[in-house]
Amino acid sequence: MRTIKILLIDDHPLILEGYQNVLNRLEIADIKFVIETSDNCDQAWQKIVSENYDVVFLDINFPVAENSRFISGEDLGAEIKKEFGNKIKLVILTVIEDPLRVQNILRNVNPDGFLVKGETNSEELITCLKKVITYPPFYGATISKILQSGVVNPQVIDEIDRQILHQLSLGTKTKDIPLHVHLSLRAVEDRKRRLKEIMDVQQGGNKALLEKARKSGYI
Structure with missing residues (x-):
């Protein structure tokens, strides 16, 4: 019998419990599912490098702990794909629906599955799992609609951009950001x-930029 080991990563206990209950009911001939959970990115990474997971379900938005290696689930997802490639099937499960944000996650992470929480029921969660372990990728309705729209934004908001937004959200002054990000002040x-x-912020300075970044799910 084949064993498929799954890690669910989300900072909301009720959501983790719900996913786990759904997937525990899944029965496929000659396959045994082992499901584990984690509620933060750093703990999840330690599990991933020490265990042999086949599938990881990952949220994007997490509270950032002090000295955390990862600002968001996007950073963790990119690291998983960088280190493990197709050995681990990665599914993004998020509330984010902003087209620019979604396109950046697709570029930066290249997940095997991508679902929006608000439209995902138990049947689709199971369908996604079956698809990514056999013939990925699998995208939910909102993600598919964004991809099918044909509107592609070439602007990429990368890890360094997200670090700058994170520092601004903490109240770090622009002149002090080079102390936290390896860039000159001019580059910042x-x-x-x-x-x-990119975010079409024409007025309002840092406050307006942060408001748009929060609305789009970057911080």
């Missing part, structure tokens, strides 16, 4: 200008 200011252009 250039990236801030670019972020405002």
Whole structure:
């Protein structure tokens, strides 16, 4: 009998319990499912590097712990794909629906599955799991609609951009960001200008940029 080991990563206990209950009911001939959970990115990474997981379900938004290696689930997802490639099938499960944000996650992480929580029921969760372990990828309705729209934004908001947004959200002054991100002050200011252009923030300074970043799910 084949064993498929699954790790569910989300910071909401009720959501983890719900996913686990759904997947525990799944029965496929000659396959045994072993399901484990984690509620933060750092703990999850330690599990991933020490265990042999076949599938990881990952949320994007997490509270950032002090000295955390990962700002968001996107950073963890990118690291999983970088280190393990197709050995681990990665499914993003998030509330994020902003097209630009979704496109950036697809570019930066390249997950095997992508679902929006608000539209995902137990049947679709199971369908997604079956698809990613046999013939990925699997995208939910909202993600498929974004991909099928044909509207592609070439602007990528990368890990460094997200670090800058994170520091701004903590109240770090622009002049002090180079102490936390390995960039010159000029490079930080250039990236801030670019972020405002991408997010169509025309006025309001850092406050307006952060409001748009929160609305889009970057912080």
